[in-house]
Amino acid sequence: MKCIQQDDALIFAFCGDLDNLSILKIKADVIREIDRVQAPVVKFDFKDVTFIDSTGIGFLLARYNQVQSYRGELILKNISPAIRRLFALSGIFQIMRVEKENDRKEVHV
Amino acid sequence: MNRMTLSFDAKLENEAFARTSAVAFLMPLNPTVDEIMEIKTILAEAVVNCMIHGYQGREEGQVRVSVSYDETHRVTIEVQDSGVGIEDITLARQPLYTTRADLERSGMGMTIMESFSDEFEICSHPGEGTTVRLVKQLQFHE
Numbered sequence: 001m002k003c004i005q006q007d008d009a010l011i012f013a014f015c016g017d018l019d020n021l022s023i024l025k026i027k028a029d030v031i032r033e034i035d036r037v038q039a040p041v042v043k044f045d046f047k048d049v050t051f052i053d054s055t056g057i058g059f060l061l062a063r064y065n066q067v068q069s070y071r072g073e074l075i076l077k078n079i080s081p082a083i084r085r086l087f088a089l090s091g092i093f094q095i096m097r098v099e100k101e102n103d104r105k106e107v108h109v
Numbered sequence: 110m111n112r113m114t115l116s117f118d119a120k121l122e123n124e125a126f127a128r129t130s131a132v133a134f135l136m137p138l139n140p141t142v143d144e145i146m147e148i149k150t151i152l153a154e155a156v157v158n159c160m161i162h163g164y165q166g167r168e169e170g171q172v173r174v175s176v177s178y179d180e181t182h183r184v185t186i187e188v189q190d191s192g193v194g195i196e197d198i199t200l201a202r203q204p205l206y207t208t209r210a211d212l213e214r215s216g217m218g219m220t221i222m223e224s225f226s227d228e229f230e231i232c233s234h235p236g237e238g239t240t241v242r243l244v245k246q247l248q249f250h251e
Contacts, residue, residue: 024121055214057217058215
């Protein structure tokens with residue numbers, strides 16, 4: 001897992017199999033970093049995630065509540081079709097926003 | 110018909126072993142990337158349930174995984190524990206219902222198993238344990 005600060009965003013880039021055991025290993029660090037920085041925007045990047053299950057959904061919902069508690073926003077990035085299908089079952093997309101590929105590009109027509 | 114059975118301690122690090130072993134056993138069927146992902150997810154959900162709920166973290170408990178397939182590529186997965194069992198199966202199957210919100214469980218495990226399989230049955234007796242049985246029909250590939 002990599003964690004960087006970019007402008008007003010705190011970005012976590014997860015990698016590999018995000019299963020029960022690996023979430024247990026990273027959870028405390030993620031919680032502490034979110035609380036320490038209290039960034040207006042927290043982004044979770046799933047580009048290098050090869051596996052995720054319901055443990056990941058529970059982790060996501062808990063971090064959503066954590067970020068909400070100081071009125072921040074949690075945004076998801078690079079959701080593959082397989083992850084999207086899994087997350088959709090839980091209704092996560094009704095409360096969390098997914099960053100589009102071109103969200104950060106300025107578009108002038 | 111071809112079948113394999115694994116039995117292992119209810120230690121969290123064995124969950125990855127269970128899901129990758131099941132997928133390795135099914136490789137002769139040449140499953141698609143999506144099918145592999147769904148089978149891995151089914152195994153992860155079922156095995157973690159045995160560890161966290163069935164045995165409530167007691168690592169000496171034994172989890173038994175059995176995977177079989179036939180010539181029509183119909184795959185049957187059984188995951189069994191001899192743990193505490195489930196009092197109310199209908200309630201346990203409700204999306205977002207969990208008894209372990211303290212562990213940040215989402216309550217989505219059974220919903221995921223059900224939607225990634227073609228048949229999903231739970232057999233459980235309080236004090237004796239739980240067996241989940243799933244059937245998944247894989248596509249035919251030459």
